[in-house]
Structure formats: C-alpha cells, structure tokens
Amino acid sequence: MENVISSRDIQVERKHFFLEFRENDRGRFLRITEEAHGRRNTVIIPSTGLAEFQQALNEVCDESGL
Amino acid sequence: MENVISSRDIQVERKHFFLEFRENDRGRFLRITEEAHGRRNTVIIPSTGLAEFQQALNEVCDESGL
Numbered sequence: 619m620e621n622v623i624s625s626r627d628i629q630v631e632r633k634h635f636f637l638e639f640r641e642n643d644r645g646r647f648l649r650i651t652e653e654a655h656g657r658r659n660t661v662i663i664p665s666t667g668l669a670e671f672q673q674a675l676n677e678v679c680d681e682s683g684l
Numbered sequence: 685m686e687n688v689i690s691s692r693d694i695q696v697e698r699k700h701f702f703l704e705f706r707e708n709d710r711g712r713f714l715r716i717t718e719e720a721h722g723r724r725n726t727v728i729i730p731s732t733g734l735a736e737f738q739q740a741l742n743e744v745c746d747e748s749g750l
Contacts, residue, residue, distance in 0.1 A: 624747035626740035630733025637740050639748040648744065650716070652727035659727050661718035667696025668750055672741060674692035674703050678714065681690035682705040684734055 619643070639665075685709070705731075 620642040628635050636651040646665035651658055663671050686708040694701050702717040712731035717724055729737050 624744045626744055628733065628736050628740050630730050630736070633728075633730070633733075635727070635729065635733075635737060635740075637737075637744050639744050639750075646748070648741075650727055652729075659725055661701070661716055661725050661727055662699075663701065663718075664696050664699070665748075665750065667694065667699075667701075668745060670694050670696070671701065671703075672745060674694050674701075675714075675738060675741065678690045678692055678703050678705050679734060679738060682712070682731075684705075684731065 620640055623639045623641055623646070625636065625638040633652055633654040636649075636653070638649045638651075640647055640649055648663045648665070648668055649660060650663070651660045686706055689705045689707055689712070691702065691704040699718055699720040702719070704715045706713060706715055714729045714731070714734055715726060716729070717726045
C-alpha cells in the first residue's frame with residue numbers, strides 16, 4: 619500500500635513533471651517523474667535526504683544565476 | 685559541446701544524487717541523476733521551468749511536514 623501525501627504537476631516546454639511525496643511500508647520519499655514523448659523517467663529521493671536535496675538544488679540554481 | 689555551470693553531489697542512504705546545471709547549444713537545463721545499485725536514472729528540467737520546479741518542490745515538502 620502506498621499513499622500520496624502531497625503532489626504537484628508542472629509542464630515545462632514539452633515535458634510534464636510530477637512531484638509526489640509518497641509513503642509506503644518502507645518509508646516516505648519524493649518521486650520525481652519526467653514524461654516526454656511518451657517516455658517516463660523517475661528518480662526517488664528518500665525523505666531522510668530531502669532537506670539536503672532542496673539545499674543542493676537551491677545552491678546550484680543560485681550559482682547558475684537563476 | 686556541453687558545459688557544467690554548477691553541480692552538487694549528495695548521498696542519501698544507498699543512493700547517490702548528482703545535480704548538474706548544464707549548458708549546451710540547445711539551452712540550459714538541470715540534470716538530476718540518481719545512482720543506486722549500479723543503475724542510473726535521470727530527469728532533465730529545462731531552465732525555463734526551473735523556478736516553477738523549485739516552488740513545486742518547496743510546496744510538496746511544506747505540505748508533507750518536512
């Protein structure tokens with residue numbers, strides 16, 4: 619059994635992204651899915667590393683002038 | 685030709701994540717790679733949607749109590 623706790627869908631150019639914070643018997647995690655041209659790619663970040671992931675993302679964006 | 689403008693590597697449990705802001709002839713984008721058990725998964729977010737992606741990530745984390 620797997621529950622979706624919170625989610626957002628966004629479209630960027632021809633891609634759709636699905637951000638889903640989910641929970642199952644093994645724990646909580648963020649699933650990021652990219653869908654484009656009928657193909658899907660997914661990365662899964664355990665909740666234990668999500669704060670660090672957010673920080674890394676913010677730093678990379680800041681350094682890149684975004 | 686592809687340039688890495690900024691990057692971060694983080695480890696979460698048994699996974700490695702590579703966040704790379706890159707630039708090539710077609711534009712700028714963030715590449716998120718997850719590596720675990722010898723397998724790699726990647727999603728690529730065009731820079732035009734990166735602010736929206738950051739906001740969506742922050743909202744999902746906030747709503748999930750992180």
